[in-house]
Amino acid sequence: MCDWVKNFTFVPSNLHFMEKIKQLQQDFADFMAQRDFNGQPTELYEPIAYTILQSGKRLRPMLCLLANEMFGGDEQQALWPALALETFHNFTLIHDDIMDKAPMRRGMPTVYQKWNSDIAILSGDAMLAMAFQFALKPQKGAELAQQLGRVAIEICEGQQMDLNFETLKKVSIEDYLEMIRLKTAVLLATALQMGATVAGAKETDIQHLYNFGINIGISFQLQDDILDLYSDVATFGKRHGGDIADNKKTYLYLKALELASENDRKRLEHLFTLRMDHDEEEKIEEVQAIYDRLKVKEASEQVMLDYDRKALAELDAIDLPEERKIHLKTYAELLSGRKK
Amino acid sequence: MCDWVKNFTFVPSNLHFMEKIKQLQQDFADFMAQRDFNGQPTELYEPIAYTILQSGKRLRPMLCLLANEMFGGDEQQALWPALALETFHNFTLIHDDIMDKAPMRRGMPTVYQKWNSDIAILSGDAMLAMAFQFALKPQKGAELAQQLGRVAIEICEGQQMDLNFETLKKVSIEDYLEMIRLKTAVLLATALQMGATVAGAKETDIQHLYNFGINIGISFQLQDDILDLYSDVATFGKRHGGDIADNKKTYLYLKALELASENDRKRLEHLFTLRMDHDEEEKIEEVQAIYDRLKVKEASEQVMLDYDRKALAELDAIDLPEERKIHLKTYAELLSGRKK
Numbered sequence: 001m002c003d004w005v006k007n008f009t010f011v012p013s014n015l016h017f018m019e020k021i022k023q024l025q026q027d028f029a030d031f032m033a034q035r036d037f038n039g040q041p042t043e044l045y046e047p048i049a050y051t052i053l054q055s056g057k058r059l060r061p062m063l064c065l066l067a068n069e070m071f072g073g074d075e076q077q078a079l080w081p082a083l084a085l086e087t088f089h090n091f092t093l094i095h096d097d098i099m100d101k102a103p104m105r106r107g108m109p110t111v112y113q114k115w116n117s118d119i120a121i122l123s124g125d126a127m128l129a130m131a132f133q134f135a136l137k138p139q140k141g142a143e144l145a146q147q148l149g150r151v152a153i154e155i156c157e158g159q160q161m162d163l164n165f166e167t168l169k170k171v172s173i174e175d176y177l178e179m180i181r182l183k184t185a186v187l188l189a190t191a192l193q194m195g196a197t198v199a200g201a202k203e204t205d206i207q208h209l210y211n212f213g214i215n216i217g218i219s220f221q222l223q224d225d226i227l228d229l230y231s232d233v234a235t236f237g238k239r240h241g242g243d244i245a246d247n248k249k250t251y252l253y254l255k256a257l258e259l260a261s262e263n264d265r266k267r268l269e270h271l272f273t274l275r276m277d278h279d280e281e282e283k284i285e286e287v288q289a290i291y292d293r294l295k296v297k298e299a300s301e302q303v304m305l306d307y308d309r310k311a312l313a314e315l316d317a318i319d320l321p322e323e324r325k326i327h328l329k330t331y332a333e334l335l336s337g338r339k340k
Numbered sequence: 341m342c343d344w345v346k347n348f349t350f351v352p353s354n355l356h357f358m359e360k361i362k363q364l365q366q367d368f369a370d371f372m373a374q375r376d377f378n379g380q381p382t383e384l385y386e387p388i389a390y391t392i393l394q395s396g397k398r399l400r401p402m403l404c405l406l407a408n409e410m411f412g413g414d415e416q417q418a419l420w421p422a423l424a425l426e427t428f429h430n431f432t433l434i435h436d437d438i439m440d441k442a443p444m445r446r447g448m449p450t451v452y453q454k455w456n457s458d459i460a461i462l463s464g465d466a467m468l469a470m471a472f473q474f475a476l477k478p479q480k481g482a483e484l485a486q487q488l489g490r491v492a493i494e495i496c497e498g499q500q501m502d503l504n505f506e507t508l509k510k511v512s513i514e515d516y517l518e519m520i521r522l523k524t525a526v527l528l529a530t531a532l533q534m535g536a537t538v539a540g541a542k543e544t545d546i547q548h549l550y551n552f553g554i555n556i557g558i559s560f561q562l563q564d565d566i567l568d569l570y571s572d573v574a575t576f577g578k579r580h581g582g583d584i585a586d587n588k589k590t591y592l593y594l595k596a597l598e599l600a601s602e603n604d605r606k607r608l609e610h611l612f613t614l615r616m617d618h619d620e621e622e623k624i625e626e627v628q629a630i631y632d633r634l635k636v637k638e639a640s641e642q643v644m645l646d647y648d649r650k651a652l653a654e655l656d657a658i659d660l661p662e663e664r665k666i667h668l669k670t671y672a673e674l675l676s677g678r679k680k
Contacts (some may be wrong), residue, residue: 044500099458118439118503121461122496125435128465129492132472132485142482145472152469156462160384163458251435 028142047123060085064195081194084134091127158182185217215311241284400425404535413539421534424474430469497521555651576588581624
C-alpha cells in the first residue's frame with residue numbers, strides 16, 4: 001500500500017473505508033498478477049513488466065473501481081477498464097520521462113535510462129495499444145475504448161502545452177489551468193467515467209462524476225505545486241523547491257507574477273532564467289521569500305478550495321443516496337488531505 | 341495517384357479495374373479532406389496534418405476498401421477503418437523515423453527532423469489514439485478496434501526484432517521471415533480483415549482473406565529486398581544497394597550466408613561490418629558479385645513465388661464467386677508486378 005494510505009489516521013468511522021480500499025487494491029493486484037506481461041522479443045516486454053508491476057498508488061484503477069461500486073456495478077467487469085487506465089498511465093510515464101530527461105521514477109531508473117530511448121518509445125507504444133485491448137474486454141467495451149481514445153489525445157495536448165511553457169516567456173494563469181486540466185485532471189475524470197460507464201450508470205450521473213473528477217484533479221495538481229515548496233521533504237519524498245530549481249512555471253509562480261510589483265516581477269523573471277550553475281538553495285530561498293510576501297500560497301489554497309467545493313457540488317448532484325457516495329468522497333478527501 | 345499505378349499498363353481488361361481504383365482513391369481522399377486534423381496546440385497537430393496529408397500510396401486503405409467491396413459492404417462504413425489504418429500506418433512511420441534516424445520520407449523532412457523528437461513522439465502517440473477513435477466509429481467498431489490493437493502490438497514486436505537484428509551477429513532466415521511478417525505483413529492482412537469485418541463477412545472467409553494478406557505481405561517485402569539491389573534506380577526511387585551500404589540483414593544477405601562457402605561467408609560478414617567511411621560503391625559491387633555467384637536473387641524469387649501461390653490458394657478458398665475477387669486479385673498482382 002502506498003505511503004499516504006498507510007499514514008491515514010485510523011479513526012473508527014474510517015475503518016470500513018480502509019478495509020474497502022485495501023480489498024480493492026488487493027483485487028486489482030490479483031487481477032494484474034493473472035495477466036502475462038512477458039512476451040517476445042524480451043527487449044519490448046521487459047520494460048513493460050518492469051514499469052507496470054512497480055508498486056504505484058494505483059490511483060486511477062481505484063477511482064474506476066470506486067465509481068463502479070458506487071453504481072452497484074460488477075467488479076469483475078470494472079477490473080478491465082481499471083487495468084486499461086493503469087497501463088495507459090504507465091505508457092504516459094515512459095514517454096514523458098524521455099521528454100523530461102528524467103533519470104529516476106519511483107526510486108528506480110526510468111525505462112529510457114535503463115534501456116534506451118528506442119525501447120522506451122516502442123514499449124510505450126505497445127502499452128498504449130494494450131490499454132485499448134483491455135478497455136475493449138468487458139461489457140460496453142466500445143464506449144470505454146472511445147473514452148480512452150479521447151483522454152489519450154487530450155493528454156498529448158496537455159503534455160505539448162507543458163513542453164511549450166518551458167520556452168514561452170508569458171504563460172497566462174488561464175492557460176496553465178487548461179494545461180493541468182488536460183495533463184492531469186482528465187485522466188482522473190475518465191477513470192471515474194469508465195467505472196460508472198461499465199456499471200451502467202445513467203448519462204447525467206456519469207457527467208456529474210466526470211466533472212467531479214476534473215475539479216478534484218485540478219485541485220490535486222495545485223496542491224502538488226504547493227507541496228513542492230511548502231512541505232516536509234521527508235514525507236513528500238521529493239526535493240524541496242524542485243519546481244523553482246527547474247524554473248517550472250507553476251501556479252505559485254504565475255500567481256506571484258500577477259501580484260508582484262514591477263521590481264519583484266523583474267527579479268522573479270530573472271531568477272527563473274538561472275540554470276543549475278547558480279546556487280540552488282539561495283535561489284529557492286529568495287523566490288520563496290517573494291512568494292511569502294505576496295501570499296501566493298494562501299491565494300493558491302483559496303483556488304484549490306474553490307475547485308474542491310465545485311467537485312463536491314457535482315458529487316451531490318448525482319442521483320444516488322448519500323451512503324453510496326461515502327467511499328469515493330472519503331477517498332477524495334484522503335487524496336486532498338495527504339501531507340498537509 | 342502514385343507512380344506505380346500511373347505506370348500500370350492500360351489494356352482493355354484493366355480499364356474497369358483502373359477506374360475502380362481511381363474512384364476508391366478519390367473517395368478516400370474526399371473522406372480525409374472532411375476530417376479536421378488541425379487543433380490546439382499547433383505544435384502537436386501540425387506534424388499530424390503534415391504527415392497524414394502527404395500523398396502516400398494509401399495501400400492499406402485501398403486493401404480495406406477492396407475487401408469491403410468484395411463482400412458487398414457499405415463503402416461509407418469502410419472508410420472509417422480505412423482512415424484508421426492510414427492514421428495508424430503514419431504513426432508507425434513517425435516513430436520509426438526517430439529510431440532509424442531517417443532524415444527524409446516521401447521526399448520531405450521527417451517529423452523529428454523538421455520539428456524535434458519530443459514532438460515526433462507526442463504527435464505519433466496522438467495519431468495512435470486517433471486511429472482507435474476512427475476504428476470505433478462504424479458498425480462493428482469494437483471488433484475493428486480489437487483488430488487494430490492486436491496488429492499495433494505485433495508491429496511493435498516486429499520493429500523491436502528489426503532493431504535487435506542490427507546488433508545480432510547471427511539472424512536465422514526463420515527469424516527474419518517472422519520479423520517481416522510482424523513488421524509488414526500483419527498490417528496488410530489486418531487491412532483486408534477490417535474491410536471484410538465491417539462488411540459483415542463470415543469468420544472463415546475473413547480468416548482466408550487475412551492469410552492471403554500475410555502471404556502477399558511477406559512476398560511484397562521479399563520483393564522490396566530484391567528491388568533495393570536489382571532494379572532501375574530511377575524507377576524504384578531509392579538509392580541502389582542501400583540495404584548493403586547500411587549493413588541491413590535482408591533475405592538476400594541471410595540466404596547468401598546459408599549458401600556461401602566458408603571463405604565467402606567470412607568475406608560477407610566482414611563487408612557487413614564496414615561503415616560509411618569505406619568506399620560504398622566498391623562494397624556494393626563486391627557483395628552483389630557474391631550474391632550473383634550464389635544465385636540468391638533466384639532463390640529469393642522462388643520463395644516469393646511460394647508465398648504468392650499460398651496467397652492465391654487462400655483467395656480461392658473464399659466462398660464467393662470468382663468475379664467478386666477479381667479487383668483484389670488484380671490489385672495484388674499490380675503490387676507484386678511493380679518495377680520488375
